[in-house]
Amino acid sequence: MAGNDQFSPWWSAARHADVKPFLTARSAIAKAVRAWFDEQGFVEVETGILQVSPGNETHLHAPRTELAGTDGARATRYLRTSPEFACKKLLAAGEQRIFEFARVFRDRERGDLHLPEFTMLEWYRANASYDAVMADSVVVIAHAAKATGIGRFSFRGKTADPFAEPELLTVAAAFDRFAGVDLLSTVTAGDGDRAALAAAAKARVRITDDDTWSDIFSKILVEHVEPNLGQGRLTVLFEYPAPEAALARAKPSDPRVAERFEVYACGVELANGFGELTDAAEQRHRFTLAMDEKQRRYGERYPLDEDFLRAMAQMPEASGIALGFDRLVMLASGAVRLDQVVWTPPGADA
Numbered sequence: 001m002a003g004n005d006q007f008s009p010w011w012s013a014a015r016h017a018d019v020k021p022f023l024t025a026r027s028a029i030a031k032a033v034r035a036w037f038d039e040q041g042f043v044e045v046e047t048g049i050l051q052v053s054p055g056n057e058t059h060l061h062a063p064r065t066e067l068a069g070t071d072g073a074r075a076t077r078y079l080r081t082s083p084e085f086a087c088k089k090l091l092a093a094g095e096q097r098i099f100e101f102a103r104v105f106r107d108r109e110r111g112d113l114h115l116p117e118f119t120m121l122e123w124y125r126a127n128a129s130y131d132a133v134m135a136d137s138v139v140v141i142a143h144a145a146k147a148t149g150i151g152r153f154s155f156r157g158k159t160a161d162p163f164a165e166p167e168l169l170t171v172a173a174a175f176d177r178f179a180g181v182d183l184l185s186t187v188t189a190g191d192g193d194r195a196a197l198a199a200a201a202k203a204r205v206r207i208t209d210d211d212t213w214s215d216i217f218s219k220i221l222v223e224h225v226e227p228n229l230g231q232g233r234l235t236v237l238f239e240y241p242a243p244e245a246a247l248a249r250a251k252p253s254d255p256r257v258a259e260r261f262e263v264y265a266c267g268v269e270l271a272n273g274f275g276e277l278t279d280a281a282e283q284r285h286r287f288t289l290a291m292d293e294k295q296r297r298y299g300e301r302y303p304l305d306e307d308f309l310r311a312m313a314q315m316p317e318a319s320g321i322a323l324g325f326d327r328l329v330m331l332a333s334g335a336v337r338l339d340q341v342v343w344t345p346p347g348a349d350a
Contacts, residue, residue, distance in 0.1 A: 010345050022341045025148045025333035030101065030325075032147035033121070033140055040136075042097040042123060047086035049103060053305040054078035055085070056287040057246065058214075058294045061107035062302070063116075078302065079105035082322060083122055084247065085308040088276070091126050092314035099123035101325065112337045113268065113327065116346055121328075124320040130248075130259045130275035133321040134236060137263050137271045138166055140323065141234065144332040153331040155266035158231055162265065162332075166234035171257075174237060179204050179224040183241060186213070187256040190242040212293070214243055230264035237262045247283065248274035263323075265331055273321035280312040 008015035034044065054062030062078045069075070080086075083102040090098055104120045121140075125132050145153070145162035153160045175183040181204065186196040192213030201207065205219040229235040238261035242250055245258035259275030277283055284304065291301040329341040339345035 010339075019335075019340045022329070022333045022335045023343060026329045026341055026343075028147040029144045029329055029332055032143045036140065036143050037099050037123065040097065042099045043095065045087065045090060045095070045098045045100050047083045047090070047100060047102065049080055049105075050077040051080045051085065051305070052077065052307070053085070053302050054105075055081040056290050056302055056304065057081075058290045058297065061109075061298075063105050063107055081106050082120060084320070084322070085305050087122060087124055087320070088315055088318075089308060089311040091124055091316060091318050092311035095124075096126045097124070115326065115338050115342070118338070118342070119325040121323040121325040122320065124276075124318055126316045126318045128317075128319050130261065130273055130319040133273045133319045134238070134261055134263075137273065137321055137323060138234060138236075141263070141265070141270065141328065144328050148332045150332055150334065153265050154334070155268055155331060155336070158266040160230050160265040161233050164233035166236050166263075168236050168238065169229075170239040171237055171241060172239065174225045174229070175220060178228050179220050181220060183217075184256050187241050187243065189255050190245070190250065192217070192241065192243040217241065217244060226264065226269070227267050230266050230268065235264045237264060245277070245286070246274070247277050247286075249277040249279070259319075268327055268331065269324070270327055270331075271321055271323040274319065276315070276318045276320055278312055278315045278317065280309045283312060284309055 037044065050065070050067070054060070060081050062081050064076055064078050066074045067077050080102075081104055083100050083104070087098060087100065100122050102120045102122060103117065105117050107116065109116055123133065123136065141162050153162055172183045175181045179201070181200045186193045186200060194213040194216070197213050197216045198207050198211070201216055201220055205216065205223055207216055229237060239251065239257040240248070240260040242256055242258050245260060248258040248260035251257045251259055261273050262269055263271040287304055295301045326338045326341055329335070330338055333341060335341050
């Protein structure tokens, strides 16, 4: 790879020739993945980008625009951060197995592993446990590696065999192993004890007075846990603590944890999956708390998608997953940055 490609316009012949092998790999991977979903009986869908709500997570930020009606009235719309709300509405409407290569958008994100516009591969299985999409994710990653002929993922000095049996590791076990923190002792039902986690982690991360339980959790995860995941083989990190459940349901046998998992390779997060929550009242409660925190931190909040919350009451039990397709292509093609594996990357000033 030429050392100065990052300074060349994406449309220059030199830059294009330099990254063409990665782009060819991208096409091969997309073709292989689509073929696998077709074999499994999935339907490819294409949902809308402009949404009433882009998602209701505290630290996710979405570009916004306005739509003008024929009467001149203007309405705020957001570019989605995920197709999740729309896909779950389709589950409520009766779809059983769906997937989408979705263009998604996120403000305040740019780097070797982040772009403000990227492709999210999401899929959902109605009437299936989250173990099902967990298994799917391992197969999809292996299909990507097979499509390019790569035998081992490499990134920043770390390697992982995409064909090996993955490591299965609970979040609690990972915190104990890599940070010496008894995570679940700081969780009661769905709530985190901020003081208890701060005391347990004070020797491991820098904690400020403004940090919440979730902030401290994230610092430990990023600084001590994630760098050790996906080394030698994939790691499936599962049973996230209940305060980090997002849109996942609580585990029936242990309300301290949720049916949420993430997949890592070479320390890189590739996918985030849920046993989907179908309790609209609980989801409204979580969204409201998250938007209250967003308001406190960033001075803004996103509206709730009331149509989505109504659809939750009609949703069957389901599992779903979001996989960063560009990151997967990066690892399966041997690239070192996301902007090398997208056909038209956003400019450096984006």
